[in-house]
Amino acid sequence: MKKxxxxxxKNKLKDFEGWEFHDDSIQTKFEFQDFKETFSIMTRIAFEAEAQQHHPEWTNVFNTLSISLSTHDAGGVTEKDFKMVEAIENIIEVD
Known part of the structure; x- marks a missing residue:
């Protein structure tokens, strides 16, 4: 996949509010009501990540989820990352 x-x-990020480009990855942070809601969303994202064979780097502290996406094989951000961003946004919108 092409980097x-x-x-x-930056042009593609215009379609996704709250996502930014830093350190060869696209990153965002979400805040939820509590740990249970955050962990529930992480679980749903994990199933999608497994289906796409594209796994985010992420951290969770109580009700905050920080996500960083890049395609390591390509050495940066690819279309694969934006496909995952779209899936994450759809999961969070549904909730």
């Missing part, structure tokens, strides 16, 4: 240029990444 996207910074210009391509």
């Amino acid at each position: 996207l240029s910074e210009k391509e990444i």
Whole structure:
């Protein structure tokens, strides 16, 4: 998969509020009502990540979920990452 240029990444990020490009990855942070809701969403994202064979780097502290996506094989951000962003956004919208 082809690594996207910074210009391509920033253009695509216009479609996703709250996501930013830093350190060769696209990143965001979500805040939920409590730990239970956060962990529930993480579980749903995990199932989608497994289906896509594309696993985010993430951290969770109480009700906050921080996510970082990049395609390690390509050495940066690819279309695969944006497919995962879209899936994450759809999971969070449904909740």
